[in-house]
Amino acid sequence: xxAADATAGRAAGAxxxxxxxxxxxxxxxxxRRPKVLLLLMLLPPVLWLGVVYLGSLFALLLQxxxxxxxxxxxxxxxxxxxxxxxxxxxANLDIIMRTVxxxxxxxxxxxxxxxxxxxxxxxxARGKWKALFYIGIMLPLWSSYLVKVYAWKLILAKxxxxxxxxxxxxxxWLLDAWLSLPIVGGNSLSVSxxxxxxxxxxxxxxxxxxxxxxxxxxxPGNLIEASSDLGANxxxxxxxVLFPLALPGxxxxxxxxxxxxxxxxxIPQIIGTSRLFIGQAVYAxxxxxxxxxLAAAFTVVPIVVMGFYLWGAKRLGAFDAL
Amino acid sequence: MTIAVSFKxxxxxxxxxxxxxxxxLDIGEGEFFAMLGPSGSGKTTCLRLIAGFEQPTSGRxxxxxxxxxxxxxxxxxxxxxxxxxxxxxxxxxxxxxxxGLMVRGVDKAQRHREAxxxxxxxxxxxxxxxxxxxxxxxQRQRVALxxxxxNRPKVLLLDEPLGAxxxKLRENMQEELKSLQKSLGITFVFVTHDQxxxxxxxxxxxxxxxxxxxxxxxxxxxxxxxxxxxxxxFVGSSNVLPPDFVARHGGERRWASLxxxxxxxxxxxxxxxxxxxxxxxxxxxxxxxxxxVDGQRIYALVPAxxxxxxxxxxxxxxxxxxxxxxxxxxx
Numbered sequence: 001x002x003a004a005d006a007t008a009g010r011a012a013g014a015x016x017x018x019x020x021x022x023x024x025x026x027x028x029x030x031x032r033r034p035k036v037l038l039l040l041m042l043l044p045p046v047l048w049l050g051v052v053y054l055g056s057l058f059a060l061l062l063q064x065x066x067x068x069x070x071x072x073x074x075x076x077x078x079x080x081x082x083x084x085x086x087x088x089x090x091a092n093l094d095i096i097m098r099t100v101x102x103x104x105x106x107x108x109x110x111x112x113x114x115x116x117x118x119x120x121x122x123x124x125a126r127g128k129w130k131a132l133f134y135i136g137i138m139l140p141l142w143s144s145y146l147v148k149v150y151a152w153k154l155i156l157a158k159x160x161x162x163x164x165x166x167x168x169x170x171x172x173w174l175l176d177a178w179l180s181l182p183i184v185g186g187n188s189l190s191v192s193x194x195x196x197x198x199x200x201x202x203x204x205x206x207x208x209x210x211x212x213x214x215x216x217x218x219x220p221g222n223l224i225e226a227s228s229d230l231g232a233n234x235x236x237x238x239x240x241v242l243f244p245l246a247l248p249g250x251x252x253x254x255x256x257x258x259x260x261x262x263x264x265x266x267i268p269q270i271i272g273t274s275r276l277f278i279g280q281a282v283y284a285x286x287x288x289x290x291x292x293x294l295a296a297a298f299t300v301v302p303i304v305v306m307g308f309y310l311w312g313a314k315r316l317g318a319f320d321a322l
Numbered sequence: 323m324t325i326a327v328s329f330k331x332x333x334x335x336x337x338x339x340x341x342x343x344x345x346x347l348d349i350g351e352g353e354f355f356a357m358l359g360p361s362g363s364g365k366t367t368c369l370r371l372i373a374g375f376e377q378p379t380s381g382r383x384x385x386x387x388x389x390x391x392x393x394x395x396x397x398x399x400x401x402x403x404x405x406x407x408x409x410x411x412x413x414x415x416x417x418x419x420x421x422g423l424m425v426r427g428v429d430k431a432q433r434h435r436e437a438x439x440x441x442x443x444x445x446x447x448x449x450x451x452x453x454x455x456x457x458x459x460x461q462r463q464r465v466a467l468x469x470x471x472x473n474r475p476k477v478l479l480l481d482e483p484l485g486a487x488x489x490k491l492r493e494n495m496q497e498e499l500k501s502l503q504k505s506l507g508i509t510f511v512f513v514t515h516d517q518x519x520x521x522x523x524x525x526x527x528x529x530x531x532x533x534x535x536x537x538x539x540x541x542x543x544x545x546x547x548x549x550x551x552x553x554x555x556f557v558g559s560s561n562v563l564p565p566d567f568v569a570r571h572g573g574e575r576r577w578a579s580l581x582x583x584x585x586x587x588x589x590x591x592x593x594x595x596x597x598x599x600x601x602x603x604x605x606x607x608x609x610x611x612x613x614x615v616d617g618q619r620i621y622a623l624v625p626a627x628x629x630x631x632x633x634x635x636x637x638x639x640x641x642x643x644x645x646x647x648x649x650x651x652x653x
Contacts, residue, residue, distance in 0.1 A: 220406075220408065222404050223408055225402075226408035227410075227421070228394070228395040229402045230422035230469065230473065231396050240421070245411075
């Protein structure tokens, strides 16, 4: 037997010699005790999540039970629910209601816009069209968020391209009528809640499309044929087969759009009215006002809202088809 | 006989591929009709044309005397048992079976009652509360059957209904489907690539190849008197003999088929042929001999109990002239 044969392990016995060295010993150890490998792989993320992430979340929660002395501006480190009570003051309740309503509207609109796109991608797009779909959806995510938001500010401005375009279509009256409405209206789209809404939907849309597309991708085409074969017209097939099977994807997407809208503080600051959203309130209270306890209490609101949202979704059976 | 399904010069092209090519076909009411052919022969497309999932490129389709072109699947009183069953994973077995009644607006109590009796019909009473994912392949097949039958369709279409089942289950289902069809009197049209299944279940068989029907007839006709080399070869692995060989051995100068079970081992009778055993495969009830006869490969089936010649041995074989079936096909 030549040396080359021996190193390659050919023409050797039934059991090959140990590879030797540290790497070889380590491989053997991991093979004998798979749990060691698992532990080594999980330790860093568990430390990160457990200590750094959950720890800071806990610190935040703790802060929300402190209060601020209104005269001195100093934080009083005694347990109190006073700060939470402050959330229920009309001005703060207004902020919460505004943000939750906006998040709900953005989520519903995203789902309605995303579904046909996701359906097309899952059912019809093949080969290069599928690649084009992914690039089209992901491309906006690769460019800076601020650039996109400022671009929208220009698009929605009074002298912007949208106004110009509607003018060309002789639809300027439609825009004016919309802007004259209370609450959703304003001087121009870029300083109205409508503008904030449009930009939110645009920015979070990919987070809705991709989960719905993934859910629809797993629905076999012959289920739709079977439904139609059994006498269901397209609307009935959508209601009874397609929608329930896509629901986990819609819920997954809505978790993104809903929570991202609840927490965002940049979009409503650049595009919209001067009225605050939760994110902006947190930013203002922990920064200039120095009211860390109230900022912390505001931060707890989206967490609680999301908790209720997921609980409700589960009760509706949104995760049954998973 | 009333006609349940009628094809008149029906074609379905996919680009340059002629999946179904000018097919003429009449299926009688109450028939158990089989569409037999290799994959890509157009049999499944024909089924999908009846169901309405495909529209013909040209030609006319009538279902129980009514024009069916341009009519969507949900307006056809025709139901399909899909190859992989296509049960709705998010619905219980009972709701799966009741689906067709539900979309037609039958009230809940009524449709659950009918679905339960349909489950009894397919011998799955009391399975209604389960999910399709909790059933075995054979049970899913039965649910798919109940889901289609509960709508009392004019025609029931079955797409390779037994393809995914193991042998024992398949034989049971074959018998059950036959007796079900007999007792319900519904027209069954089923697609298969398994010639044994087609011959044993159907009243009439259409053999498909390249989008055309090569032969339509009763199982006996198809098996004993194939009209072409393709049919002879596809239905039951017949010996297909070329014109030269047939002419040399006392026949007309035409292609002919010879069933392997018609070939007998004989002891020097007049008209017998000299043969050499090339291969021998034991198949339980019979043994298949591969023979070299005058340069032509001929297979013979020898029933169990006969003494078998060894490989390489020279023997003599014979068959009655009636067994040599001359085919219409010239080439």
